[in-house]
Amino acid sequence: MYLILLGPPGVGKGTQGVLLADATGWERVVTGDLLRTAKDAGTPLGQQAQQYMTAGDLVPDHLIIKMVEEKLTTLPVGTGVIFDGFPRTREQASAFKMMLQPLGRSIDGVVVLDASDEVLTERISGRRSCLSCGSVYNMVLAPPQREGVCDNDGTSLFHRADDHPDTVQNRLDVYRRETEPLIAYYEGSKSTVYHVPSDGGVDEVQGEVRRALGLDE
Ligand code: AMP
DSSP: EEEEEEEEEEEEEHHHHHHHHHHHHOEEHHHHHHHHHHHHHHHHHHHHHHHHHHOOOOOOHHHHHHHHHHHHTTTTTTEEEESSSSSOSSSHHHHHHHHHHGGGGOOOEEEEEOOOHHHHHHHHEEEOOOTTTTTTTETBOOOOOOOOTTTTTOOOOOGGGSSSSSHHHHHHHIIIIIHHHHHHHHTSSEEEEEEEEOOOHHHHHHHHHHHTTTTOO
16 A cells, blocks of 8 residues: 555644554655654755755755655565655656656555644644654643653654744645645546545544545454
């Protein structure tokens, strides 16, 4: 299964992706995490991406496409993969299709998560993330057991610089302008598109995702 999680920042793609990966054994390819790791390691990609990420803008397509291509070569053949945060533009979606062809793979499903801007802004402002395992917490809605520390691996949680309010509106605007049109693109392709409303709690949304994918039957 090659599955895309599509949705605005703060909708819960990370949280739902981790739960789905735990339940299925599928790998996660999370372009935001790959970029943050590159940035922290000070690699050339990380340095090039930094200014865009800080402003809440998209990193140029050619850098993202190359990064995902390289990541795909590291995954065992036949592994199920959840793509979170990719593709985000028409150009990335077209390049993705092309890079899957020689692997004999295609996108099997697209899960579209969405919620009101009010819910998204609330979730983003309280969000704390673990760079080590990808777990995402919310200081109000889903706090960790020990303040500031990941329940899974004890790593200190961090508040993403691009989660600050002045950047959040730009990220939402960029999503609605550049990424949301991909829903229509995939609806017009052979991929199955599942719409899952994500205003509710974590477990409720996860249940809906699994039901949509036919995993709980
Ligand atoms: P995310 O963690 O998915 O919200 O991504 C954080 C930031 O990384 C975004 O605001 C972009 O600057 C950058 N980014 C992540 N994925 C992509 C992508 N597929 N295309 C362009 N930029 C990306």
